[in-house]
Every structure is written in C-alpha cells, then in structure tokens.
Amino acid sequence: MRAVVFSRYGDESVLELVRRPAPAPADGEVLVEVRAAGVNPVDWKHREGAVRADRPFPLGMGWDVAGVVRATVPGGPAVGEDVYGMLPLPYGGAYQELAVLPASAVAPMPARLTYAQAAAVPLAALTAWQALEAAGARSGTRVLVHAGAGGVGHFAVQFARHLGARVSATASARNLDFLRRLGVDEPIDRAAGGGTAGSAGAAGSAYEGAFDVVLDTVGGPVQHASWRLLRPGGTLVTLPEPVDEAHRLPGVTARRVIVTPDGEALRRIGALVDAGAVHVEVQSALPLEQAAEAHRVSREGRVRGKLVLTL
Numbered sequence: 001m002r003a004v005v006f007s008r009y010g011d012e013s014v015l016e017l018v019r020r021p022a023p024a025p026a027d028g029e030v031l032v033e034v035r036a037a038g039v040n041p042v043d044w045k046h047r048e049g050a051v052r053a054d055r056p057f058p059l060g061m062g063w064d065v066a067g068v069v070r071a072t073v074p075g076g077p078a079v080g081e082d083v084y085g086m087l088p089l090p091y092g093g094a095y096q097e098l099a100v101l102p103a104s105a106v107a108p109m110p111a112r113l114t115y116a117q118a119a120a121v122p123l124a125a126l127t128a129w130q131a132l133e134a135a136g137a138r139s140g141t142r143v144l145v146h147a148g149a150g151g152v153g154h155f156a157v158q159f160a161r162h163l164g165a166r167v168s169a170t171a172s173a174r175n176l177d178f179l180r181r182l183g184v185d186e187p188i189d190r191a192a193g194g195g196t197a198g199s200a201g202a203a204g205s206a207y208e209g210a211f212d213v214v215l216d217t218v219g220g221p222v223q224h225a226s227w228r229l230l231r232p233g234g235t236l237v238t239l240p241e242p243v244d245e246a247h248r249l250p251g252v253t254a255r256r257v258i259v260t261p262d263g264e265a266l267r268r269i270g271a272l273v274d275a276g277a278v279h280v281e282v283q284s285a286l287p288l289e290q291a292a293e294a295h296r297v298s299r300e301g302r303v304r305g306k307l308v309l310t311l
C-alpha cells in the first residue's frame with residue numbers, strides 16, 4: 001500500500017511517500033481502506049519530534065481517517081460500511097491506504113458528509129467535546145473559545161451553542177463573520193486590545209471575570225491572559241500545553257485535556273452533523289502526495305476549519 005512515513009524527526013522534507021506492507025489488525029481492531037485522512041497540528045509536532053512515539057523508524061503519520069471497512073470483529077461495523085474514527089495516540093498511521101483502529105474508536109460516517117469532510121471531524125471534534133465535558137459546560141454557561149475558527153475551535157463553539165451555552169470566541173478580523181455563521185454570540189477580534197488574546201485577553205478589560213469556562217487552544221500568553229477572564233469558580237481547559245502553575249489564580253479550576261478516541265461520542269457528533277446542527281469546515285483537501293504542503297500550511301496556524309488529505 002502507499003503510505004506517508006518519516007524516518008527521522010525534522011521539517012516537512014522528512015515526509016516520504018513509500019510502499020509498505022498493509023498493517024494487520026490485532027484483536028479488537030478493524031481494517032479501514034482510507035479515503036481521506038485529517039491533518040492536525042499534532043501531526044507536524046510528531047514529525048518534528050515534540051510528540052514522540054517509542055517505536056523504531058519509519059513511523060506512520062496522522063490520526064484521523066474516513067473510509068471503508070475491509071476487515072472487522074464480532075460486534076464491529078460491517079465490511080463495506082463507511083466509517084470515520086481516530087487512531088489512539090501516540091502511533092500515527094492515517095496517511096496511508098489501509099489503517100487499523102480499535103473497533104470502539106470508529107462510528108458510522110455521517111450520511112451528509114463526504115469522506116474528506118468526515119476525515120476532518122474525529123480528533124478535533126472529540127477534543128472539543130471532551131474539553132467542554134471536562135469543563136462542565138451546559139445551558140446558560142458563559143464560554144470563551146480561543147481560536148474559534150480553527151479545527152478544534154469551530155467544533156467547540158458549535159457544541160457549546162448546542163448545549164445552550166452563551167458563546168464568545170476569538171479570531172482574526174477575517175474570521176469574525178465565519179464565527180457569526182457558526183452561531184457564536186460574541187465574536188472577538190483577537191488583534192484588538194493588544195494582541196495576544198484580543199480584547200478578551202487585556203487585563204482590566206470588560207471581560208475580566210466574565211466567563212464560566214475558557215478553552216485555551218493557543219497556549220503561552222493566551223493561557224496566561226485567560227486566568228483573569230474567569231469568574232471565581234470558573235474552569236480553564238488548556239489543550240496545547242500543560243497548565244502553567246506559575247500563573248494560576250486562586251479560585252479557578254484548571255486542567256489540561258488530552259483527547260482520546262471514542263466511537264460512541266463520534267456517533268453522537270455524527271447525529272448532530274446529520275441533523276444540520278454542526279457544520280464541518282474544510283479549508284482545503286489535498287492529495288496524499290501533498291502531505292508536506294498540508295503540514296506547511298497547518299504549521300502557519302491560520303487554517304479556517306480543517307485541512308485533509310485525500311486518497
């Protein structure tokens with residue numbers, strides 16, 4: 001089968017399109033013929049060695065797949081069924097013609113999505129879902145999502161709206177209308193008010209103490225600025241980095257969420273997509289051969305929605 005692999009950590013040029021033997025499913029795993037693979041920032045972090053797997057090179061790449069089941073397990077999806085799912089971290093293996101995943105990590109593909117759109121969903125949407133769950137977001141909660149136009153962010157704002165939360169989100173000016181179309185109550189220009197987290201990040205701003213929940217999808221100065229935006233008893237969920245204890249403020253709960261595969265949650269997310277309650281934004285779909293270009297674009301940090309690779 002064709003597969004994108006890498007044999008040393010480094011820039012995009014270490015990615016190689018090679019032929020390698022098809023993976024064999026272990027107990028409890030299904031074999032999926034991949035039609036599209038999602039691209040996430042963790043992919044290039046892995047390629048650069050910031051996220052490491054303790055397996056010998058060459059290493060596979062990517063965690064999101066949409067495709068057709070070719071081998072299954074009792075109680076699993078049917079052979080020939082369209083599914084989507086997320087491989088467990090930390091071993092990638094989605095940028096290839098055949099992928100193996102635990103049967104519990106896949107769900108039927110939402111009927112209204114193409115393979116490319118479906119591959120855009122699993123890791124980012126599960127992250128958003130699990131982050132909001134960890135934060136206890138519900139009807140009436142006031143939620144701020146940083147980078148609301150990004151992969152995780154655009155799912156988070158829609159899931160939070162669906163829960164009945166009041167949703168604010170930061171983005172650059174060109175994405176504020178996009179946030180409105182996703183149902184964000186209050187889009188915030190992240191350049192306003194000094195840069196790092198937009199006006200929502202400026203200490204002493206109207207947003208100080210305003211939120212029950214803040215999702216930090218950016219890290220660094222954005223995480224630091226986020227503490228002050230929470231009311232006493234509020235919750236900060238960080239995704240890119242651990243909680244920086246040096247900036248902790250009393251009375252605020254903070255935790256990092258690391259996404260885990262969950263076929264059952266993907267079923268529920270798929271139902272929201274098919275009901276028209278959640279839109280999946282794909283900025284571009286590139287052929288597998290252009291994996292390096294997809295990494296280059298993702299690393300620039302300006303993607304609206306998702307990038308995917310098609311096979």
Ligand SMILES: NC(=O)c1ccc[n+]([C@@H]2O[C@H](COP(=O)([O-])OP(=O)(O)OC[C@H]3O[C@@H](n4cnc5c(N)ncnc54)[C@H](OP(=O)(O)O)[C@@H]3O)[C@@H](O)[C@H]2O)c1
Nearest residue numbers: 041127147149150151152171172175239240257258259303
């Ligand atoms: N812990 C976990 O399990 C987990 C899971 C998924 C993702 N993550 C991490 O979470 C981060 C976000 O992931 P993602 O997939 O959503 O990334 P992404 O899709 O690449 O995010 C791109 C978006 O980030 C926005 N952005 C860039 N810099 C910003 C800043 N300084 N302030 C506010 N917004 C900014 C951009 O919006 P504008 O162009 O509008 O500014 C762009 O739309 C990554 O670091 C990723 O590795 C962690």
